[in-house]
Amino acid sequence: MTPWMTTETGSQTVALKDNPPLVVTSVMPVCRLCKQNYPQSQFITGNGPRYQVCARCGVQHGLADPEDTPQLYSDEILNARLSLYTRRHLPWVSVLMGWILFLSIGRGIELWSGLFFGVLAISSLIIPVLHIMGKTRFLAELAKITP
Numbered sequence: 001m002t003p004w005m006t007t008e009t010g011s012q013t014v015a016l017k018d019n020p021p022l023v024v025t026s027v028m029p030v031c032r033l034c035k036q037n038y039p040q041s042q043f044i045t046g047n048g049p050r051y052q053v054c055a056r057c058g059v060q061h062g063l064a065d066p067e068d069t070p071q072l073y074s075d076e077i078l079n080a081r082l083s084l085y086t087r088r089h090l091p092w093v094s095v096l097m098g099w100i101l102f103l104s105i106g107r108g109i110e111l112w113s114g115l116f117f118g119v120l121a122i123s124s125l126i127i128p129v130l131h132i133m134g135k136t137r138f139l140a141e142l143a144k145i146t147p
């Protein structure tokens with residue numbers, strides 16, 4: 001949950017409650033090391049060298065432990081999440097592509113059009129069922145790789 005999401009979806013008072021009073025909701029602070037703007041939640045807390053440093057620079061410069069920065073996904077976790085999402089949604093994409101191909105060029109080819117249509121129709125019926133059946137497992141795996 002990031003502060004700007006609350007600003008857009010919630011009311012102004014909710015957004016102000018979530019942020020420290022010194023931070024204006026529309027202005028995002030700049031990281032001292034990488035000069036990037038981030039929402040306040042992406043900064044590590046502390047004074048001296050840790051002041052105004054984002055979580056990524058904090059970890060890179062040894063100012064913060066990766067365990068102390070749950071807002072930062074490590075590369076491994078990012079890859080794992082990406083491949084999990086890809087595996088989850090690839091069947092939908094392929095069926096959609098299949099239908100687009102079929103509707104644009106796949107019709108009117110003797111024999112093949114019928115086969116193509118049959119495969120598409122069966123996949124379109126099976127994929128939602130598999131999607132619903134795989135939901136619990138997907139959420140379990142996602143929870144495992146969410147810090």
Ligand SMILES: [Zn+2]
Nearest residue numbers: 031034054057
């Ligand atoms: Zn930074």
